[in-house]
Amino acid sequence: MEKTSRALEIAKKLIAFDTTNPPGNQNQCPEWIESLLKKAGISAKTIDCGGVKSVIAELDFGPGKTMCICGHWDVAHADENEWKVTKPFSPKEMAGMLYGRGAADMKGSLSAMLSVLLNIKEEKNLQGKLVFIAFGDEEAGSERGAKKILETLNDFDYILIGEPTNMKPKIARKGAILLNLKVFNSKIDAAEIMDSIISSLSDINRINVNYEEPDEFCSIKSKIVNSGEIDRKMTPDEVELSIDMRHMKPDALDTILGRISDRLDRMGAIYKIQGTLVTQPYNIKEGKLLEVAKKAIHEATGRIPTTETNDASSDARFFAKKGLEVIELGLDDSTIHAPDEHCSIEDLNKLEIIYHKIITDLLSQSH
Numbered sequence: 391m392e393k394t395s396r397a398l399e400i401a402k403k404l405i406a407f408d409t410t411n412p413p414g415n416q417n418q419c420p421e422w423i424e425s426l427l428k429k430a431g432i433s434a435k436t437i438d439c440g441g442v443k444s445v446i447a448e449l450d451f452g453p454g455k456t457m458c459i460c461g462h463w464d465v466a467h468a469d470e471n472e473w474k475v476t477k478p479f480s481p482k483e484m485a486g487m488l489y490g491r492g493a494a495d496m497k498g499s500l501s502a503m504l505s506v507l508l509n510i511k512e513e514k515n516l517q518g519k520l521v522f523i524a525f526g527d528e529e530a531g532s533e534r535g536a537k538k539i540l541e542t543l544n545d546f547d548y549i550l551i552g553e554p555t556n557m558k559p560k561i562a563r564k565g566a567i568l569l570n571l572k573v574f575n576s577k578i579d580a581a582e583i584m585d586s587i588i589s590s591l592s593d594i595n596r597i598n599v600n601y602e603e604p605d606e607f608c609s610i611k612s613k614i615v616n617s618g619e620i621d622r623k624m625t626p627d628e629v630e631l632s633i634d635m636r637h638m639k640p641d642a643l644d645t646i647l648g649r650i651s652d653r654l655d656r657m658g659a660i661y662k663i664q665g666t667l668v669t670q671p672y673n674i675k676e677g678k679l680l681e682v683a684k685k686a687i688h689e690a691t692g693r694i695p696t697t698e699t700n701d702a703s704s705d706a707r708f709f710a711k712k713g714l715e716v717i718e719l720g721l722d723d724s725t726i727h728a729p730d731e732h733c734s735i736e737d738l739n740k741l742e743i744i745y746h747k748i749i750t751d752l753l754s755q756s757h
């Protein structure tokens with residue numbers, strides 16, 4: 391267990407730096423990471439963006455694929471008075487858990503990555519390049535971190551981000567589509583129009599027709615215009631629908647427009663439809679990285695991992711814009727940004743094993 395407890399030791403060191411963001415410019419933390427790597431003979435440097443440093447390190451095993459493993463060293467604000475187990479920046483082990491701000495989000499997974507780096511440099515039979523980045527400024531929007539740095543540094547085949555994901559691979563984020571549909575002076579009643587559109591889309595997404603609270607996946611707002619009283623069962627002068635839809639398919643907009651037009655044509659409706667692709671989903675292909683990650687998680691935990699997708703933001707968006715293969719994989723997220731944030735030490739050690747396996751599988755010479 392010697393090599394897995396190193397992740398824990400590093401995590402405690404990192405947690406002890408108060409890297410609350412804002413202000414986010416506590417550069418002793420990235421400088422410490424840089425010196426840890428350099429002492430181990432790994433080429434590392436810091437890049438300063440608006441007063442905030444990010445650390446970049448590289449292991450070169452010769453020609454081949456380039457993999458990036460990364461995370462952020464800044465943490466969310468912690469109100470010391472709300473913490474019971476320990477103070478936010480005084481790491482404490484208790485009942486198999488490591489407590490401290492950043493334990494889960496995400497100094498724990500950064501430490502697992504660092505420990506892997508320190509081990510892997512001796513590894514034989516690898517090819518390609520492994521790049522490690524500890525970004526600053528993630529908790530404040532990444533202007534002084536990933537957003538800037540990845541404008542020029544983006545030559546990666548695989549990217550693994552250690553955001554907390556409950557030890558499940560998260561394949562980036564859904565895209566968003568906005569649709570605006572008007573049906574004019576039709577002979578069809580409003581309810582029929584709504585129902586028809588909803589059923590035409592229901593296999594693409596779970597659909598929530600709740601006009602007050604928009605759903606994460608799809609919400610439809612409707613406006614029924616009539617000269618008389620408004621009733622879903624009467625034929626209106628005009629029905630207007632705004633549909634906000636999250637999706638994972640790159641061609642979802644065409645599919646959705648095609649299906650709605652098809653339905654309305656068959657109903658003999660007169661209508662105008664407009665669709666905007668607000669954001670493309672990213673990493674929609676389930677590639678080698680995800681396959682290897684699932685296998686590594688299964689081996690380390692005995693669980694068959696499911697794949698997560700959601701809309702919360704992380705630095706993944708700056709990679710994914712470039713159409714690269716990105717997954718997020720990290721510790722339990724149930725206490726992040728909360729008092730007494732903690733992670734399981736067993737999971738932390740397993741995470742190191744999982745990261746190690748993913749990297750060596752992807753960069754192995756047999757690929």
Ligand SMILES: [Zn+2]
Binds near residue numbers: 462495
């Ligand atoms: Zn985070």
